[in-house]
Amino acid sequence: MKIPEKPTEYSALMESVEMDRWFYVLDQESKLEDGLYLHWDELRRRPAPEGLTHQEWWYVLKRRRVMNTIDSPLVDVQGRPFGFTVPESLQRSLHKIDLGGGGRIEFPEPITNAETRDRYVVNSLIEEAITSSQLEGAATTREVAKEMLRQGRKPRDKSERMILNNYITMREIRELRDQPLTPERVFALHRLVTEKTMDNPDAAGRFRKAEEAVHIVGGEGEIYHVPPPPDSLPGRLQAMCDFANGKTPDHFVHPAIRAIILHFWLAYDHPFVDGNGRTARALFYWSMLRSGYWLFEFVSISSVLKESPVKYERSFLYTETDGNDLTYFILDEIRVIEKAMERLFAYIKRKAEDTRRVESHLKAVRLMNHRQAALIEHALKHPGQRYSIASHRRSHNVAYQTARTDLLDLAGLNLLQQTKAGKTLYFYPEKDLESRLLKLEKSSEIDMDI
Numbered sequence: 189m190k191i192p193e194k195p196t197e198y199s200a201l202m203e204s205v206e207m208d209r210w211f212y213v214l215d216q217e218s219k220l221e222d223g224l225y226l227h228w229d230e231l232r233r234r235p236a237p238e239g240l241t242h243q244e245w246w247y248v249l250k251r252r253r254v255m256n257t258i259d260s261p262l263v264d265v266q267g268r269p270f271g272f273t274v275p276e277s278l279q280r281s282l283h284k285i286d287l288g289g290g291g292r293i294e295f296p297e298p299i300t301n302a303e304t305r306d307r308y309v310v311n312s313l314i315e316e317a318i319t320s321s322q323l324e325g326a327a328t329t330r331e332v333a334k335e336m337l338r339q340g341r342k343p344r345d346k347s348e349r350m351i352l353n354n355y356i357t358m359r360e361i362r363e364l365r366d367q368p369l370t371p372e373r374v375f376a377l378h379r380l381v382t383e384k385t386m387d388n389p390d391a392a393g394r395f396r397k398a399e400e401a402v403h404i405v406g407g408e409g410e411i412y413h414v415p416p417p418p419d420s421l422p423g424r425l426q427a428m429c430d431f432a433n434g435k436t437p438d439h440f441v442h443p444a445i446r447a448i449i450l451h452f453w454l455a456y457d458h459p460f461v462d463g464n465g466r467t468a469r470a471l472f473y474w475s476m477l478r479s480g481y482w483l484f485e486f487v488s489i490s491s492v493l494k495e496s497p498v499k500y501e502r503s504f505l506y507t508e509t510d511g512n513d514l515t516y517f518i519l520d521e522i523r524v525i526e527k528a529m530e531r532l533f534a535y536i537k538r539k540a541e542d543t544r545r546v547e548s549h550l551k552a553v554r555l556m557n558h559r560q561a562a563l564i565e566h567a568l569k570h571p572g573q574r575y576s577i578a579s580h581r582r583s584h585n586v587a588y589q590t591a592r593t594d595l596l597d598l599a600g601l602n603l604l605q606q607t608k609a610g611k612t613l614y615f616y617p618e619k620d621l622e623s624r625l626l627k628l629e630k631s632s633e634i635d636m637d638i
Contacts, residue, residue, distance in 0.1 A: 189406060189498055189501060189505075191406075191410060192502070192506060194509045195227075195228030195250070196228075196243070196246075197511070198251075201250060202247065202251075205243075209244065212239070213244045216237065217252060220249065222275055225275060225516065225519055226249075227510055229506075231245065231246055232246075256274075257272070257513075258272055260437065261436045261437055262428075262453050262514075264508075264512055265420075269512065270514050271512065271513065271514060272513065273513075273515050274442075274445075277519075278515075282444055285444050285481070285522075285525060285529070288483065288529050308536065309485050310583055310584070312487065312488055312532075313358045313359060314334055314338075315488040316358055316490055317354035317358055319491040319494045320354050320465075321350040321351045323465060323490055323494050324465055326346075326348075327347045328345075332348075333351045336348055338578075338582050340576075340578040349383070349385050353380060353381050353383050354381065356380055357380040357466070358473065360380060361377075361470055361473050362477065369429045369471070371425045374428075374454075375394065376393065377467055377470055379392045379393035381470065382460075382462060386463070394460075395421045395425075395460070396418055396458075396460055396461045398418050400418075402461065403415075404458070412504070415456065415459075424459075425457070425459060428450065428453050431449070431450065432446070432474075432475060434446075443476070443479035443481070444476070444479075444525070447471075447476045448518050448522070449518070450468075450471050451472040451521065454467060454468040454471055455468045455504070472489070486532050487525070487528045487532055488528055488532075491528065492524045492528050499520055500520065503516045503520035503521070504517060555628065556597075556598070559584045559586070560594050563583075563594070564603060570617075571621065572616075573617065574616055575615045576612060576613065577592045577613060592613075595613070595615050599615060603618060603625065604616065605618060
C-alpha cells in the first residue's frame, strides 16, 4: 500500500483560491455533500463538481470540516492536536450502536437467557482471541486454536501462545470493566498479551527504550509512522488514561468515539516493543464495556478487521496525512463495529434456528439440559469430535462437577462413548448418533404415554 498523497495545508489552501473566484467557490459549499468523507488522495481521482477545480472542491470540503472540528487531548509529536467531526452518516451509526450495543431493544433470547448466554460469551472470546492474534501474524488455523482453548491444552508454539494470551486478556477485560484505567493496568494487560511471545521477555509490561527503535513499516519498506520518543511516553500514557476515564476533555465525547480514539491513541504512541495492536484492541473493549455497551461481550471486531487490513491501515494514514483528522479512523472503525454486530445477530439467529430444528425433530432432547442439547447438536455436525470435562466446562462456563455430570449422563444414554487416557476422561459421539437419538425419542414417547 502506497502512502497517500498529502493534501495542501489548510492555510495555504485558502490562498490557492483566486480572488475573483472566492464568492463563487464559497457559494458551492451548501450544494456539496460530504457523505463519503473522502481524503484528498481519493478525491483527486474523481470527477470534480461542475464549475470547480479539484483544489477548489477540496477547499470547500476542508473548510466545512475545519469549522466543525472537535479537538481531542491527543497530540502528535509536534504537539498539534488530533480532532474529529461528526458528519450525519456518523450520527446515524452512533444511534444504531447505542440501540444495539447497550440499549434495551429486543435481543435474541439466547444472549438474554442466563442459562445460555455464557456459551455465546465463550464463543465470542475465542473468536476475538484467534482473529486478533492472526492480525498480528499468528499462523494457527481457527480449528486448531479452538481445540486448544476448549480442551485447555498447553500451546505448542508462539502462534498458539498469542491466541491463548488474547483469550486470557479478553476474560480479564470483562472483570476490569468497572475499574478505572491506570498506567499500571495498561502494563498488566500488555504482560498478559505478550506472555512468552517476545524475543526479549524483559520487554513485556514496560515502555520501549531509546535503543529499541520502533517504526511502522509497509510491505515495500516505506515508513508509515514514527511513534513519539520514549521519554515522552510516561506523560502521554497518563494523558491517555485521563481521557479513557472521562477526565478530559471538558466537552462531551460520545462513548463509542472515546473508545475508538483510545484504540487509535495507543496504536499511535506504540509504547511497547511488540503487542501494541492487541493491547489497543483490548482497551477498546474495556472502554465499550465500561460505557455500558454490554453487547460487546459478544462482538468480535478483529474478525472483520482481518478481512480488510488494508482499510484499517489506510485509515491511520489518512488521519496522519490530513492534519490529524481522526474522522477517517473513526468512520472506518464504526464500519467494522456495525458489520461485527450484524454478524453477531445473524449467527445467533442461525444458532436459534438450528436449535429449534433439532428440538422439533428430536424430542429426545427433552431428556437433556440446554448444555447437553448444545453438545449433541454440535456432535451431529462434527461426528469425529472429542469432548472432555474440561472442554465442556470451558464452553459453558460451569463448574467441574456440572460438566462431568452432563457428559456421564450422555454416556449413560448411550449417545457418547467414554474412554480414558491416563487420568483424563474423553467422550466421542456414537457413530450412529442420529439413529440412537430417534430410538431415544420413541422410548421417551412411550414413557410419556404410560
